[in-house]
Structure formats: structure tokens, C-alpha cells
Amino acid sequence: MPKVEDKIGKPxxxxxxxxHTNELYAEVFGSLYGMELIGLRYxxxxxxxxxxxxxYAAAIPKFIQVFVTGQSxxxxxxxxxxxxxxxxxxxxxxxxxxxTTKNMDAIGQVYNIAFGEETVLIELVETLRDLLAKFxxxxxxxxxxxxxxxxxxxxxxxxxxxxxxxxLGYKPTHSVWSGLSEAIKWYWESLSVVx
Numbered sequence: 001m002p003k004v005e006d007k008i009g010k011p012x013x014x015x016x017x018x019x020h021t022n023e024l025y026a027e028v029f030g031s032l033y034g035m036e037l038i039g040l041r042y043x044x045x046x047x048x049x050x051x052x053x054x055x056y057a058a059a060i061p062k063f064i065q066v067f068v069t070g071q072s073x074x075x076x077x078x079x080x081x082x083x084x085x086x087x088x089x090x091x092x093x094x095x096x097x098x099x100t101t102k103n104m105d106a107i108g109q110v111y112n113i114a115f116g117e118e119t120v121l122i123e124l125v126e127t128l129r130d131l132l133a134k135f136x137x138x139x140x141x142x143x144x145x146x147x148x149x150x151x152x153x154x155x156x157x158x159x160x161x162x163x164x165x166x167x168l169g170y171k172p173t174h175s176v177w178s179g180l181s182e183a184i185k186w187y188w189e190s191l192s193v194v195x
Contacts, residue, residue, distance in 0.1 A: 043085075
């Protein structure tokens with residue numbers, strides 16, 4: 001920790017294997033066919049227009065949807081696991097920088113795209129409860145439950161974003177907390193319809 005691009009650990013899930021495989025394909029296509037490719041490794045993206053029902057739906061909209069429907073959220077494990085949550089505006093910035101870079105040293109590389117800060121899961125869920133309670137005070141009474149740990153779940157996740165800063169000029173503008181403050185109204189208005 002933090003995770004750096006050139007140190008690949010052993011993938012713990014089929015999802016992780018597919019991500020690594022995509023990068024291998026890109027490397028081969030780049031070297032064989034001269035394609036100018038850049039890989040972006042997104043870390044725990046959240047923000048407006050995010051579907052909590054998708055196959056790879058992120059934790060934040062799932063937790064929000066549970067709170068909005070008046071249920072107690074369940075955290076797998078003790079809640080001390082960490083993630084590097086990344087607001088959508090940071091992702092948009094990274095995509096634009098990668099698509100328009102004139103830095104030839106940036107081509108053929110893979111970059112971690114994150115905020116570069118760990119967030120403890122239980123603290124995140126408690127903050128979501130506090131933010132949503134401003135819309136519906138009954139949410140403040142909901143307890144957080146704990147379930148069994150998930151197989152293949154990474155315990156701690158933190159990205160080094162130094163390489164993206166150096167090669168692409170990436171400068172994330174939103175921490176998890178500022179991103180949540182900006183997106184919470186959208187989440188409330190969009191997900192409370194499901195009630």
C-alpha cells in the first residue's frame with residue numbers, strides 16, 4: 001500500500017482477472033499494431049447517474065438505496081476495510097487528460113485513477129446515514145448491520161496516483177467527502193423514487 005501500477009498482485013476474483021487481461025490485450029495491440037493506448041484503473045467510482053442495480057454497482061449507491069427505503073444496511077465483515085473512493089468528476093478529468101495528452105511518455109502506460117486517500121467503510125456508511133437524515137430524520141435511527149466477509153474481497157485499498165499526476169497532469173478535485181456533499185441531493189432525488 002499504496003497500490004502502484006507496476007506491482008500486480010495475485011487477482012482474488014474473476015473481475016480482477018478480467019481487468020488484468022484487458023491490460024495485457026492493450027499492451028499486445030500497442031506493440032503489434034502501433035496503437036497509442038492508455039489504460040486507466042478506476043478505484044471505487046461514485047457520483048450522479050450511478051445505477052445501484054448494476055452487475056458491478058458500487059457500494060455507495062447500494063448503501064444509499066438501502067437507507068432511502070428505510071432498511072438497515074449490511075456491511076460484509078467488521079467495517080474496518082478501506083477503499084479509495086473516487087468521485088465521477090475526477091474520472092471525467094482523467095479521461096479527458098488521457099484522450100488529449102501530447103506527452104508521448106504517457107502512451108502505452110497504465111494509470112491508477114483515484115483520489116489517493118483511504119476511507120474506512122463503517123465511517124463512510126455512518127456519514128451517508130447522517131447526510132440522508134437531513135432529508136428524512138427517521139434514517140438517523142437505522143442501525144448498521146454486519147454480515148460475513150465476502151470471498152475474494154480486498155481488505156485495504158489505496159491507490160498511488162503519482163504516475164497519473166506526473167504523466168497526465170491529473171489533479172483530483174473532489175475527495176470522497178466533497179463528492180458526497182455534491183452528489184447527495186442527486187442520490188436522494190433519484191433513489192427515493194424507489195421507496
